[in-house]
Amino acid sequence: MTTGKQRIFVAGHRGMVGGEILRQLTADHDVDLVTRTHAELDLTSQSAVQDFFAEEKIDQVYLAAAKVGGIHANNTYPAEFIYQNLMIEANVIHAAHLTDVQRLLFLGSSCIYPRDAQQPMAEDALLSGYLEATNEPYAIAKIAGIKMCESYARQYGRDYRSVMPTNLYGPGDNYHPENSHVIPALLRRFHEAKLTDAPFVQIWGTGTPCREFLHVSDMARASIYVMNLSPEIYQTHTSEMCSHINVGYGSDIAIGDLARLIAKVTGYQGDVTFDPTKPDGTPRKLMDSTRLRSFGWKPEIDLEAGLASTYEIFRAEYDQGVAKG
Numbered sequence: 441m442t443t444g445k446q447r448i449f450v451a452g453h454r455g456m457v458g459g460e461i462l463r464q465l466t467a468d469h470d471v472d473l474v475t476r477t478h479a480e481l482d483l484t485s486q487s488a489v490q491d492f493f494a495e496e497k498i499d500q501v502y503l504a505a506a507k508v509g510g511i512h513a514n515n516t517y518p519a520e521f522i523y524q525n526l527m528i529e530a531n532v533i534h535a536a537h538l539t540d541v542q543r544l545l546f547l548g549s550s551c552i553y554p555r556d557a558q559q560p561m562a563e564d565a566l567l568s569g570y571l572e573a574t575n576e577p578y579a580i581a582k583i584a585g586i587k588m589c590e591s592y593a594r595q596y597g598r599d600y601r602s603v604m605p606t607n608l609y610g611p612g613d614n615y616h617p618e619n620s621h622v623i624p625a626l627l628r629r630f631h632e633a634k635l636t637d638a639p640f641v642q643i644w645g646t647g648t649p650c651r652e653f654l655h656v657s658d659m660a661r662a663s664i665y666v667m668n669l670s671p672e673i674y675q676t677h678t679s680e681m682c683s684h685i686n687v688g689y690g691s692d693i694a695i696g697d698l699a700r701l702i703a704k705v706t707g708y709q710g711d712v713t714f715d716p717t718k719p720d721g722t723p724r725k726l727m728d729s730t731r732l733r734s735f736g737w738k739p740e741i742d743l744e745a746g747l748a749s750t751y752e753i754f755r756a757e758y759d760q761g762v763a764k765g
C-alpha cells in the first residue's frame with residue numbers, strides 16, 4: 441500500500457550517525473522510513489542491494505553505512521576499509537539510479553583532503569595533493585563516492601549529493617579500546633582509570649595533532665538540511681566537479697588539550713602521558729564550512745557540553761555492560 445509520503449532509506453541506521461538521522465526524521469518529518477540491519481541486507485552484495493531497491497520503491501537515500509574506525513583500525517585493516525566502502529557506495533548509488541531514486545546523500549569524511557592541505561580546508565582542496573598514509577585506502581573510497589554522485593548527476597541528471605563530516609562523537613559511538621576514534625577511546629580509558637585509581641592515562645601519539653569535533657546531533661541535522669535544499673540552491677552553491685559540502689564545527693583542538701578536557705569531564709585526577717610510538721596521523725584537518733554556513737546552518741552543541749552529555753550516556757551504558765565496542 442502506498443501512503444503518498446516520501447519513502448526514505450537510511451542505510452546504516454544502527455550506526456551512530458544513521459541512528460541519529462533516523463531519530464530526527466522520525467521526530468520531525470512525516471515520511472515513510474525504510475531500514476535494514478547489516479544482517480538483513482549486506483550492502484556489499486550487488487544482487488541483494490539491487491533486489492532490495494527494486495522491491496522497496498525508495499524516493500530518497502541517506503548513505504550513512506560504511507566500514508568506520510579510528511587511526512589504528514584504518515592502519516591495520518586497509519583492505520577491509522577500501523573494499524567494503526567501495527562496494528557499499530558502488531552498489532547503493534548504482535541501484536538507486538537503476539530504480540529511479542530521486543535524491544541521495546552520501547556521507548564522506550574530512551580525510552579526503554590532502555595531508556598537507558592549507559587550513560582551513562575548503563571543498564576545492566580535494567585532489568590537490570597526497571593523502572595521509574594511515575587512512576589513504578578509506579579516503580580513496582570516500583573520494584570515489586563523491587565522484588560517483590557527481591558522475592551520475594552529470595551523465596543521468598541525478599540529484600545525488602555529498603556531505604563531508606569532520607571527526608564526530610556522541611551517543612551510539614563505538615567504544616572499542618583500539619579500533620574506535622579518539623573521543624570514545626579516551627572517554628572509556630579515563631573512566632576506567634578513575635574506577636581503578638590508575639596514576640596516569642596514556643594518550644596515543646605526541647598530543648600535538650589537532651582535530652575538529654562535531655556532535656552527531658549537529659551532523660544529522662546538517663545531513664537532513666542538505667538533503668532538503670532545493671536543487672537550485674544546492675547547485676548555486678556547488679559545481680559539477682566539486683559538488684560536496686563540508687560539515688565542520690568551526691574550530692579545532694590539540695589532542696593533548698582534548699585529553700585534559702576529557703580528564704575534567706570524567707573527573708579523573710591523575711596524570712596524562714603520551715606514547716609517541718603510536719601514530720599521530722594528519723597534523724591538522726580543520727575544514728572550511730563556509731558553503732554550509734552560507735545557507736544559515738550552524739552547529740548548536742559546544743565541545744565541552746557535548747562531551748559531558750556523551751559521557752553521562754556512556755557511563756550508564758558501561759554500567760549496564762551495553763556500551764558498543
Ligand SMILES: NC(=O)C1=CN([C@@H]2O[C@H](COP(=O)(O)OP(=O)(O)OC[C@H]3O[C@@H](n4cnc5c(N)ncnc54)[C@H](OP(=O)(O)O)[C@@H]3O)[C@@H](O)[C@H]2O)C=CC1
Nearest residue numbers: 452454455456457478482483484505506508547549607608
Ligand atoms: N564517526 C566519525 O567520526 C565519522 C564518520 N564519518 C562517516 O559517517 C558515516 C556514518 O559513520 P558512523 O555512524 O560513525 O559509523 P558506524 O560504524 O557507527 O555506523 C555504520 C553503520 O553501517 C553499517 N554497515 C557497515 N557495513 C555494512 C554492510 N556491508 N552492509 C550493511 N550495513 C553496513 C554498520 O552496521 P554493523 O555495525 O552491523 O556492521 C553500522 O550500523 C560513515 O559514512 C562514516 O564514514 C565521517 C567522518 C567522521
Ligand SMILES: C[C@H]1O[C@H](OP(=O)(O)OP(=O)(O)OC[C@H]2O[C@@H](n3cnc4c(=O)[nH]c(N)nc43)[C@H](O)[C@@H]2O)[C@@H](O)[C@@H](O)C1=O
Nearest residue numbers: 509510511549551575620621622625644645649719720721
Ligand atoms: C574520522 C577519521 O578518523 C581517523 O582519523 P583520525 O582523525 O586520525 O582519528 P582518530 O580519532 O583515530 O585519532 C585522532 C588523533 O587522536 C590520537 N589519539 C590519541 N589517543 C588515541 C586513542 O586512544 N585512540 C584513537 N583512535 N586515537 C587516539 C591519534 O593518534 C590521532 O592523532 C581515520 O579513520 C580517518 O579515516 C577519519 O575519517
